[in-house]
Amino acid sequence: MTDRPTIAPDAPAVIEARDLKTHFQGHTGLINAMLGLKPPTARALDGVDLRIREREIVGLVGESGCGKSTLGMSLVRMYQPTGGQILYRGDEITKAVGRQLKDYRRQAQIIFQDPYSSLNPRLTIGQVIEEPLIIHGIGNAAERREKVIKAMELVRIPAADNIDRYPSDLSGGQRQRIAIARALVLEPKFIVADEPVSMLDVSIQASVLELLDELSRDLGLAVLYISHDIATVGYICNHVAVMYLGRIVEEGKAEDVLTRPLHPYTQRLMAAIPRMDPGEATERVELRGDVPSPLAVPPGCRFSSRCPYTTPLCEAVEPDLSDQPSGQRVRCHIHDDRAARAHPELTPPRPGLVTETADAGILVETLDHA
Amino acid sequence: MAASTPPRAGTRPASAATLAQLAELNQRLAWKPAARLQVEGLSIGYSTLRGRFHAVEDISFEVPAGTNLGLVGESGCGKSTVIKALMGLQPANTSVSGRALLDGQDILGLDDRGLRDIRWNSISLITQSAMNSLDPVYTIGDQIAEAIRAHERVSRATAWARAEEMFALVGLPAGRLYEFPHMFSGGMRQRAVIAMALALNAGMLLADEPTTALDPIMQSQIMTRIRGIHAHMRRSMILVTHDIAVVAETCENTVVMYAGKMAESGPTADVLERPLHPYTMGLQNAFPRLPVPGAPRQPLISIPGVVPNLLLPPPGCRFASRCPFATDLCRTTAPPVVRHGAQVATCHHTDRSEEFRAAAARPETWRNMRGAA
Structure with missing residues (x-):
C-alpha cells in the first residue's frame, strides 16, 4: 500500500460532480409563515466539482460539519442534490428516478462509519450480505449464496465459519469488513467510504485501509474516502480534496497537498496532527471561533472569519479555485491575484502576514472573555 | 432559581468583598502542591452473568509529583477501568484490590465521605x-x-x-x-x-480520552490548552488515550496496557524509541503518520487477530495469539516483569527486543501471522 498506481489524467471519470449543491430547507413556524418569512436554508454543499476515475481513491478531508458526508451521500443519491450535476460514466443521474435510480444504486455503494449500527443485529452475516442481491433481484438462492461467499473471501472473512453467525459475534474490524462485503456483493464501480476506520482501534485500522486499497486496484473501483484524519488519507489516496463549509478549498495529488499545503486552512489542519517525536509539541496558531453555521455563510472567503491572514478583500470577495504551478488547485487570494486586480481598492492578503483585520477579530473575542 | 436564570451577555462587576474573598481563595488554591500517585498491584474484577473476570490485573505505576503519565492501549484493555477505580466510580459488582496512594493516602478503600473530600479537591x-x-x-x-x-x-x-x-x-x-x-x-x-x-x-488530574470525540483542529486546540495550563500550574496528570502521538507530545512517562495487564512502561522517549514489548512495536507501526517530503512512505502495519476473551484468559502471555515472535514458552507460561533501566516490560524475550524491533518494521512479519490467527 506504499505506492498507488498512477492514474492517467485524461482517463474517463467513473463519477463526476459538477457544481453540485445540496441545500437543506429548514422549517418555518406558522407565525413566521404568516409574516412571510422564508425558512432558513442550510447550504451544506455549495458548488463542488470532483472527478473520480477507475482505480482511483480520492480522499475528502475537513472538520465535522463541513459537508463531507453530505457530498458522499449526495453522490450515491441518498440525498437529492438541489443544484448542479452528477455524471456516472457520462450519464446524468442527478434527477434519476425509478428504474434508472435503482440501476445506478447497483453501481454506487456506500460504507458507513459505525459498523456497530450499520449491520442489522437480527440478521446473520450471510443474510446481511445477501440482502442487496434480493433487493436487486439477482440470481436464485444458490447463486446468491455463491456470490455472498465470494464477497466474504474478498474481505478475508472465512465464509464457512462465519456465514451463519450474527454481527454481535464479530469484532469491530470484522464487522467493518462485512459492511464492505455487503457493498461489494453487487459488484459496484464506485464506493463511498464514509469514515470507515474512525471507529476502529489503531491496531486494526491499517488492515481495513489496506483492504480498500487492494480492492480498488483489483476490481478497478473508484473510491471516495471520507475522513477527518488527514494522516490516514496519505496512505491510500491518489488525490486529496479539502473541504471547508460546503466547498473545496484545496485539492491536488496526495503527496503535494499533504507535504506542501497552500491554503491556510489546510496548513492549520496539518499542524493539528500530533507528531510522534516525544516531548516536542509543535507550536500552533489557534483558530478563532468555530466553523460558521451553513445557515449563515459569511460573504467573501468562507474561511475569512477564522483565517489569520484575513484582509478586507477576503471579507468582501470569495476566491475561485486557481491552478497552481505545483499542480494543486487552491481557493485563496494569497495564491491568486485575479480578485486583487479586479478590486484594487481592497487590501489583498500576503503570505505569512498576520493582519490587523484578523487581530481585530481576536481582540473582539478576548474582549468577550473579559 | 438557577434553572430560570436568563442568559446574560456579560456579568456584573464583582463587589469589593467578593474580590477580596476571591483573592484569598486563589491564593489558598495556588498553594496546593502537585500530588504524587503510587498505584501498586491494582486488580479490578467484575462479576457478570457469565462469570467473574479481571478487567485489570496487577497494574503498578507511579506518577511523580508534577509529571504527566500516558496510559495507552486498545479499547477494552482496561484503561478507563483504572481511572474509574481511582475516582471511586466503579459499578457495584466490582472487586478492587491493591493500593493507590495519593500523597501517601490509600484512595481505593475510601467511604462516601472520604471520596467526597478528595474528589475535585485533590x-x-x-x-x-x-x-x-x-x-x-x-x-x-x-x-x-x-x-x-x-x-x-x-x-x-x-x-x-x-x-x-x-x-x-x-x-x-x-x-x-x-x-x-x-x-x-x-x-x-x-x-x-x-x-x-x-x-x-486539584493536585492530580485524570483525563480520560479528553479529545477522542472531537475534530482534529478542536483536538489540537484542547490538548494545547491542557498542556499549557498544566505546565503553568505544575499539576500531575494521567492522560488516557489510544493516540500514542498525543502521549508523545504530552507525557514524560507512558504505560502501555494490553488485555487488562501492563505490557510495558517507562519514560515516553524510551518506550516509543526502543520498545521492548512486541505489542508496543505493533502499536507504533500501526499508527498513521504524515508523509515526509521526499522520503518513501512507511507501510502501515496492522496487528492481526483480536484481543483475547478475558472470561477465559489464555494461560501464557495474553498477547501470544497475536504476537509474531511468540514461542511455546509464551503460550504456556505467564511472562515475568522485566526491568531494563527505567523501562519495564512484561515479556519473556525482552533480551531479543532489538532483533524484534527490526523484524516488526517489516510488514511480512505480521502478515505471515494471519494464517495462524
Whole structure:
C-alpha cells in the first residue's frame, strides 16, 4: 500500500460532480409563515466539482460539519442534490428516478462509519450480505449464496465459519469488513467510504485501509474516502480534496497537498496532527471561533472569519479555485491575484502576514472573555 | 432559581468583598502542591452473568509529583477501568484490590465521605464524553460554582468569580457561564468540563480520552490548552488515550496496557524509541503518520487477530495469539516483569527486543501471522 498506481489524467471519470449543491430547507413556524418569512436554508454543499476515475481513491478531508458526508451521500443519491450535476460514466443521474435510480444504486455503494449500527443485529452475516442481491433481484438462492461467499473471501472473512453467525459475534474490524462485503456483493464501480476506520482501534485500522486499497486496484473501483484524519488519507489516496463549509478549498495529488499545503486552512489542519517525536509539541496558531453555521455563510472567503491572514478583500470577495504551478488547485487570494486586480481598492492578503483585520477579530473575542 | 436564570451577555462587576474573598481563595488554591500517585498491584474484577473476570490485573505505576503519565492501549484493555477505580466510580459488582496512594493516602478503600473530600479537591476527572458529564438542567456556571462551594467556604458570588477565571483560562467568554450545556458545541462543552476539573486546582488530574470525540483542529486546540495550563500550574496528570502521538507530545512517562495487564512502561522517549514489548512495536507501526517530503512512505502495519476473551484468559502471555515472535514458552507460561533501566516490560524475550524491533518494521512479519490467527 506504499505506492498507488498512477492514474492517467485524461482517463474517463467513473463519477463526476459538477457544481453540485445540496441545500437543506429548514422549517418555518406558522407565525413566521404568516409574516412571510422564508425558512432558513442550510447550504451544506455549495458548488463542488470532483472527478473520480477507475482505480482511483480520492480522499475528502475537513472538520465535522463541513459537508463531507453530505457530498458522499449526495453522490450515491441518498440525498437529492438541489443544484448542479452528477455524471456516472457520462450519464446524468442527478434527477434519476425509478428504474434508472435503482440501476445506478447497483453501481454506487456506500460504507458507513459505525459498523456497530450499520449491520442489522437480527440478521446473520450471510443474510446481511445477501440482502442487496434480493433487493436487486439477482440470481436464485444458490447463486446468491455463491456470490455472498465470494464477497466474504474478498474481505478475508472465512465464509464457512462465519456465514451463519450474527454481527454481535464479530469484532469491530470484522464487522467493518462485512459492511464492505455487503457493498461489494453487487459488484459496484464506485464506493463511498464514509469514515470507515474512525471507529476502529489503531491496531486494526491499517488492515481495513489496506483492504480498500487492494480492492480498488483489483476490481478497478473508484473510491471516495471520507475522513477527518488527514494522516490516514496519505496512505491510500491518489488525490486529496479539502473541504471547508460546503466547498473545496484545496485539492491536488496526495503527496503535494499533504507535504506542501497552500491554503491556510489546510496548513492549520496539518499542524493539528500530533507528531510522534516525544516531548516536542509543535507550536500552533489557534483558530478563532468555530466553523460558521451553513445557515449563515459569511460573504467573501468562507474561511475569512477564522483565517489569520484575513484582509478586507477576503471579507468582501470569495476566491475561485486557481491552478497552481505545483499542480494543486487552491481557493485563496494569497495564491491568486485575479480578485486583487479586479478590486484594487481592497487590501489583498500576503503570505505569512498576520493582519490587523484578523487581530481585530481576536481582540473582539478576548474582549468577550473579559 | 438557577434553572430560570436568563442568559446574560456579560456579568456584573464583582463587589469589593467578593474580590477580596476571591483573592484569598486563589491564593489558598495556588498553594496546593502537585500530588504524587503510587498505584501498586491494582486488580479490578467484575462479576457478570457469565462469570467473574479481571478487567485489570496487577497494574503498578507511579506518577511523580508534577509529571504527566500516558496510559495507552486498545479499547477494552482496561484503561478507563483504572481511572474509574481511582475516582471511586466503579459499578457495584466490582472487586478492587491493591493500593493507590495519593500523597501517601490509600484512595481505593475510601467511604462516601472520604471520596467526597478528595474528589475535585485533590483528584479531578476530565471525562471522555463531555456530552453526558454535565447536568442538562443546571447552567454551567452553577455546576462549577457548586463544586467549588462543596469544598471551600466561600460565597456564591466568589465561586462564580472563580468560575469566570477558569472560563477565561480555557478560552470561553464569561457570559456563557449562564448558559445550559445544550447551548454549547462539543468542543466548548469539553472546555467547560476542563474548566470544572481545574476549578479547585486539584493536585492530580485524570483525563480520560479528553479529545477522542472531537475534530482534529478542536483536538489540537484542547490538548494545547491542557498542556499549557498544566505546565503553568505544575499539576500531575494521567492522560488516557489510544493516540500514542498525543502521549508523545504530552507525557514524560507512558504505560502501555494490553488485555487488562501492563505490557510495558517507562519514560515516553524510551518506550516509543526502543520498545521492548512486541505489542508496543505493533502499536507504533500501526499508527498513521504524515508523509515526509521526499522520503518513501512507511507501510502501515496492522496487528492481526483480536484481543483475547478475558472470561477465559489464555494461560501464557495474553498477547501470544497475536504476537509474531511468540514461542511455546509464551503460550504456556505467564511472562515475568522485566526491568531494563527505567523501562519495564512484561515479556519473556525482552533480551531479543532489538532483533524484534527490526523484524516488526517489516510488514511480512505480521502478515505471515494471519494464517495462524
